[in-house]
Amino acid sequence: xxDDVTVVVPAYNEAGRIGSTVRxxxxxxxxxxxxxxxxxxxxxxxxxxxxxxIEQPENRGYIAALQRGFRAASSEVVVxxxxxxxxxxxxxxxxxxxxxxxxxxxVLGARQTIPRPSERLLNRLARLRVDVSDSGTGFRALRxxxxxxxxxxxxxxxxxxVLEAAANGARIGExxxxxxxxxKPRGIAWKHGRQLFHVxxxxxx
Numbered sequence: 001x002x003d004d005v006t007v008v009v010p011a012y013n014e015a016g017r018i019g020s021t022v023r024x025x026x027x028x029x030x031x032x033x034x035x036x037x038x039x040x041x042x043x044x045x046x047x048x049x050x051x052x053x054i055e056q057p058e059n060r061g062y063i064a065a066l067q068r069g070f071r072a073a074s075s076e077v078v079v080x081x082x083x084x085x086x087x088x089x090x091x092x093x094x095x096x097x098x099x100x101x102x103x104x105x106x107v108l109g110a111r112q113t114i115p116r117p118s119e120r121l122l123n124r125l126a127r128l129r130v131d132v133s134d135s136g137t138g139f140r141a142l143r144x145x146x147x148x149x150x151x152x153x154x155x156x157x158x159x160x161x162v163l164e165a166a167a168n169g170a171r172i173g174e175x176x177x178x179x180x181x182x183x184k185p186r187g188i189a190w191k192h193g194r195q196l197f198h199v200x201x202x203x204x205x
Contacts, residue, residue, distance in 0.1 A: 001030065002030075002075075005029050005075050005077045005092070006031075006074065007025060007031045007032070008032050008073060008079065008081070009033045009034070009051070009069070009082070009083050010036060010065035010083065011034065011035055011036065011038065011042050011046065011065075011083035012059060012083075013038045014038070014084060015040040017083060018042050018049075018083050019048065019049050020085060021081070021084070021085040022049040022050065025089040028089075029079070029092070030073075030075065032053075033052070033053045033054070033083070035055045036059050036061065037056050043055050054069070054072055062157070063157060066080060066152070067150075074144075077096055077099050078141070078142055079139075080138060080139065082138040082139065086179050087109060087138075087177060087178075087180075088177065088178045088180065091178060094175045095107045095109055095139070095175060096141045098173050099141055104171045105146050105170040106140065106142040106165045106171070106173070107140065107141045107175060108134060108135070108137050109141075109174075110174050112176075114134060114136065116192070119136045119158050122135070122136060122158045123158070125159060125199045125200070126158075126162060126163055126199060128203060129163055129166060129202070130162045130163060130172055132172065132174045134174070135158065135159050136157065136159060137177075138157075146168065152164065155191040155194040156191050156192070159198075159202075160198050163202040
């Protein structure tokens with residue numbers, strides 16, 4: 001098992017998916033699942049597969065779960081991974097290697113397609129400052145020292161995660177990754193309206 005990398009998985013009501021997600025990489029990497037106030041069996045399912053589980057008593061949102069996971073990790077590199085299993089664990093080494101080689105501080109796992117029009121708009125704006133194709137991906141590797149310094153004081157991470165990292169002087173890269181179809185409803189992301197304000201705030205700094 002790698003001591004250099006910890007996989008952080010924020011999860012909210014992912015019972016039925018989180019177990020198989022954790023199972024794919026728990027033998028290779030320490031896994032921290034942050035159960036963000038789930039009302040189903042997410043925590044028990046992740047724990048049964050060997051993950052370290054941190055349970056937040058109430059739902060505080062994706063960013064708060066990420067930050068809790070960053071603080072819990074003790075490795076040099078942290079990988080963020082979506083609980084629904086959309087990403088492929090075999091791509092983790094591609095994200096991690098440039099950081100361990102001291103070439104990058106943050107590496108994004110770019111998806112083949114960005115599903116929501118609002119997310120594509122935020123991405124186009126973020127590209128005015130940082131030349132990456134998928135600034136809203138939930139699949140990333142970054143130095144823990146960078147991770148714990150990020151304030152992430154925004155509505156979500158779309159666009160602003162990379163913009164804040166760039167403002168902190170991070171060397172940012174990107175690799176193409178595979179995604180898998182997940183049977184999960186995607187509602188309208190109303191938070192992207194608020195997030196537009198935050199992206200513009202970073203751009204005019």
